[in-house]
Amino acid sequence: MTFGYLLRRLAAVLLVLFIVTFAVFAITMILPGNAAIMILGEYGTPESVAALERQLGLDRPWYVQYADWVGGVLRGDLGQSLRLSLPVSEVVGQAFWNSAVLAVTALVAVTVIAIPLGVVAAIRRGTAADLVIGLFAYIGASMPEFVTATLLLVFLAGPATGLLPAGGFVAPGESFAGFVSHVLLPAGTLGLILTAHISRQVRSEMSDVLASDYIRAARLKGLRERRVIRRHALPNSLAPAVAVISLDIGYLLGGIIVVEEIFAWPGLGRLLIYALENRDLPVIQAVTLLLATVYALSNLIADIVIALLDPRVRYA
């Protein structure tokens, strides 16, 4: 893994982002309907729609609009939201931090829970603990976010129990207790699926490591099991676990779209759905760019962490 390799990978990502945004732009333009029609809704007359199109610049040819947009992005200006009449950077920026808070909470919780679960399952392979963890992993991996979220709502936020708020957002700075109570359900929903997936991966990585020659060698050196697990097995199964986690950030970024919508979390996912519904192209583009960039960066960070964990990669 070299610096040049990282650069090249970033370049490939940028190229594809360019293609994706271009495709989104072109096809959205070809399709009937636009932001002006959506803004005015059924109270729009052809005249007022035309006037709004002029005002928003939607009457220009699509390639002019695209060139304009790309030019803006290169200058660091993401443009103006068509529907919300605010600078895209402002709309997206706020949403981004809200999403980040949720995603990081979920990810940290998952990492803290999933890795030990996977390790325990691998060490206790074939026991009841392994079976329970495996079962949980399978069920978690088979529940789409919206089902989990809905069931959690029914059972934990329903009128019968009312343990937790059914949605909404409180910034950690405003009231930390409020933040925690609001973040539990959405983070729990995201976490269930990720925990399932990651613990399963860690278990299989750990099982492979435990079956390896060097673990056998360590045991045959008479080392105590604790040292064999902690010093020999764990470091070797953590690197693949980090790789899995970084890939799962892709799931997380997808899952966040649904979860935010259901739990009224004012983040990027909900913004994206809103923008998609309203044909708010600059916002769609910005969110897409942002999510893909975050994903690419997190993969990059994971590569670096893996390199730190595994000397073979570090010096290769």
Add this chain to the structure above:
Amino acid sequence: MSGAGEPGTPVLEVASYSLSYRTPSGPLEALKDVDLTVERGHTLGLVGESGSGKSSLAWSIMRYLPDNAVENDGRLSLLGEDLRACSPAEILEIRGSRIAMVFQDPGTSLNPTLRLGEQLAEVLMRHQGLTQQQAWAEGEAALARTGIARPADMMRRFPHEASGGEKQRVVIATAFACNPELIVFDEPTTALDTITAQQILELFGRLREETGVAALYISHDLGLVSRVAQDVAVINRGEIVESGPCAEVFRAPRRPYTRALLEAVPRPDQWLGTAPPDPAAPALLTAEGIRVEYGARSWLGRLLNPPAEAFLGAKDVGFAVRPGELLGIVGESGSGKSTMAKVLSGLQDFDGRVGFEGRGFQRRRAFDRAYRRAVQIVFQHPDASLNPRQRISEILSRPLKLYDIVPPERRAARVGELLEQVRLPADFAGRYPHQLSGGEKQRVAIARAFAAEPAVVICDEITAALDVSVQASVARLLVDLQRETGTACVFITHDLNLVRQLAHRIGVMNRGELVDMFDTAEADAPERHPYTRALLGAMPVPAAPETTDPLKERSLP
């Protein structure tokens, strides 16, 4: 601790020990009524082919058996102490301290994420109660005893920063670190190059002298065992068929299996090959100035992919193969010998020129069907060389069809003939590769090559993955086919002894260069290249059994 008892005291005793594994298809017997004794200061060589149960015995001694293992009431004792009666905690104390083990492949038996020093020092900390500092100092000393030049530096390295030989020295240092009473060696040199292996064996001999440890040396290689062990036990299908002092057993084997095994060991003085070809005959196939650069790519490839350093697989290699000749190419792994096999069979891009029957080919893509028909290749791994989803009949009839060797209606019959030619029953045609043994598969692969009625067959380590006895029969088969068809052969191998039995001329490759080329008879001549001499030195020829009946040569199981 290892001071207990004089030389000759039994350290390890195995008596009437049997072991089997429970499998879904019934119990699988691994060891049957095994009796063994390893004495102090002695090395017992345990010799067997793959699947003979020799590794199972090692696991039994280490008390490291899978859950599905079933033992009988036989005895395993260390200095009279019953190992089977030890509690798991007691076993933990014994492992690494009183019984140590050296594994086959240092590449996999060392933890890739831990420094070599830590892996060595942890044993000392565990068993001798040393502090970390003491253990590292002690480890350094142990490493120095194994002949590593800068032990302190080696201690700080990770496994991937050390060579195979260095890693195995670390493993050996670890095994000797706590002065054990017994060391189990499980094919410790198989994964190493010939010359490195020789150095490791010398190291082992020296350390044994110094410590007087008892050793169980497991190997498939009779020649090797004859060099390191005082006593030998031959194991076949879980049973010890013969045991005794090395010299005795090798000179006068009592059991047919032992004898067959010994006879299968290649000996340069036993010529198996065909009559030498006419040295004046024009070359059939020539390689001229062949140069292969790995990692060379187009500008686009360089742009899109991380730059990998180019290295040379072959540097200006040139040789000629005469009609009917068997040309041996010898070298260690990475020497470029397989690269040449790929160049000649059109699998590898190259610079230079390949000449065949007066025509020249400058690029891989220039090879036409006529050339490809005339030059066939047989690969190393019998398991990988046949398409698992095709029947033998389909595999063998493919070249017949491709080159239109026989009319379609004759193909089935020809497949039968080919199978007979490689000494396989004709009804194998209906089988799938996984229903065949390794040797049988390799015969099919040879038959596929000869089906094209080629002028040259390239054999790329075709015996390396086979057991000794099978190896010999495959080599003989190849020579027989050569005799019958007059086909020339390029025989690529790392086994100098084997190739000296077969080849008319031998080329030696090292790091991509052809360093030597000589007539087989002149192998021992003093003007040989130093590298050739080093190779020959690392591969002493085992003593032959006294009464060799030439008639029995082909009656191998």
Add this chain to the structure above:
Amino acid sequence: MTNFMVTRRGVMIGMAAASTLPGLGWAQGTPKTGGTLKISHSTRIATLNVLTNSGPAEYPVMDMVYSGLTRIGPDNQPMADLAESWEGNADATEFTFKLRSGLTFHDGTPCTADDVVATYEAILNPDIPASALSVLNMVDTVEAVDDTTVRFTLKTPYADLPTSTAHTNARILSRAALSGDLAALDTQVNGTGPFRLESYDSARITRLVRNENYYMEGRPYLDAVEMHLFPDLAAETTNFLSGDVDAMLTVQQADYERISSSPGIAAKRVPSGRYVNVVMRQDQPPFDDLRVRKALALAVDRQLLVDIVLEGLGRPAYDNILSPEFKYRIDTPEIPYDPEQAKALLAEAGHPDGIKLTLVASNRPAIRAQVAIAIKQMALPAGFDIEVETMPHDTYLANVWRKGNFYMAYWGMQPTEDATFNLLLTSNASYEDSAWMNTEFDALVEKGRSTTDEAERAAAYAAAQELILRDTPYIIPFFEDVVTASRDDVADWTVHPISRYFYMENAWLDRA
């Protein structure tokens, strides 16, 4: 005392109330001043541009921060707002509005007749998108007579002009704002309403605070109003029930029972003229045949629709576009659910083996698809084989709306009969989509709008309704109640059936 002279010339003259509103609120003792009212809503406040906005949650904000010349009162009649009185000429072609004196915008600048003129010029300017244009297109000129007097001259007689000036998108902006960057209107507010904008976060909370200089002394009572966004309906309800917010702008029918039975909460049903209508284009088969339309009308079980789609929170309608709230509505006979007769009618119209149709519904709001699916089931025994096609709203707006021949529309209540008719049914209606184009009807509506004589007008509108009932231009199965809820301590929480006017200056919190 009633503040509106319901005389022969009542529609022509208006006057400000002395100090309070008509007694239609839910007054609960003496109002207290102070407190913050939190209102939850489920659709975004996407823009604050009063010229174009149309979101359900944008309306209350506009009503709080801006004022118009007039406003629709809880009695559905125009009431004074910035204009303290108005007068039209006899043939309803010229109207004069007299502004209150001393009006100021939130930034302290005075609000004068010139700002009113600037606002209406902007609305009438075809280059500026403005939704109120459709109800003001008869206006010829708007001029400032003096600082507090504005005169409207109309191209055609129009007696309901004071209703048009109450249009929610015809609120008064300052000339300064209109001559600047119009995009600033999306996020900034400089109005004359009882509250001014403090912060605007379209993703979460919009906060409004008391306008100390509101023209009505002592109002508003509240210190602040916060609009909280909950895009998920379940989350909105749960948060309301747990006491996190004080009022729900809109209660889903499915949740009404649960909410109304919760202690400390007052759920309100306001009967409204909001309706779903089935559009059947009459310039092409099969709906060019009246018998097919009548057959479908007979094949809809209206009471059942009210029960299962509206959870009972509405009233069956029988294809009259006017709900009982309208003054000139005539008695409308019930249409029984009679698939047999419908089948017979269909056969008579040449479809003895039934008829295959595709009914298009947009996915927003869900009620369109729900009604469509219910109609599909109800009309099945009558021989209507209807396939329901639900599509995203943007596709619907672009491809189906006002183009398709069989689809579901959904409209809010209009302030007047004239506005209702001119929205959809007259030949030159703003959103004409049925191709009914009945000239007799057009003439009757024209007569009703231009006459100042109440009896004449009643007669014209009655005749117009008879034509609707005769020709069934739309199937209108029900009128949907406006449903809202607030905590018990929220006093004078008023929701108008049109759900565009909220009178938040009167609301107060009965808390210590």
Add this chain to the structure above:
Amino acid sequence: MPEILRSPTGIAGAVLLSLVAVAVLAGSFVAPYDPQAFHPATRLTGPSAAHWLGTDQFGRDLLSRLLNGAPSTIGFGLGATLLGVGAGTVIGVIAGTAGGWVDSVIMRVLDGLLAVPELLFTLLIVTILGGGMGQAMLAVALAFTPGMARIARSSVLSIRTREYVLAAVARGEPGCYIVLREVLPNALGPIIVEATIRVSFAIMIGATLGFLGLGAQPPSTEWGLMVAEGRQFMFRNPWVVAVPGVAIALAALGFNLFGDALRDSLDPRRSVRG
């Protein structure tokens, strides 16, 4: 492949999948009611003798709707996966066998596409295509293609260097013979395993799109849409969301378990060969 049925995961997966298969193939025939028929008298009821799984807001029988929706829900997953796997395999095989710059270009593009999170990718495609079942299927297939292409390519690459393939190349076999007869049959294993597991993803993504209003549209009985329609009533009758939600999870679970068992049975490390 009876070997699969030796592991508990394989058995559980096979049982679930047979249930799903029965629902898909025979569901419409065994459904007790017309899935669209209203029963106004019994709205939003829990399980009863008349309605085994209860009823929804229109009094429609949930069991009948579930059975009726099985073909579209499962069919969506299978169809999308088949399309995506097909396209991905073709691309992957081209990249894997062609090598050189073709491979480089394809791989760089795939790397980039994989940088867009899957659900985001699907959402974008389905919105620009305009929503609806067919569009959603295409979108999921497109989103699957890069990942499948990668797997197909690596599978092909691992086979391509097998000696029997090299032998065919050395013989001078035509390219199509090598790809179709030597490489593909042996490379299919991992592709089939991945495809099986992906069916469960496809079912979940399809349901999610239905839930978001971008996939199936009313009055479809697609399970994700059923959850979406039932959400308004979930506190009054949890069955309206629980029934289709659990059905989705069980179907996905079936494919997950079966795929894993398939993977294990193809894994040479675990295969038991006489």
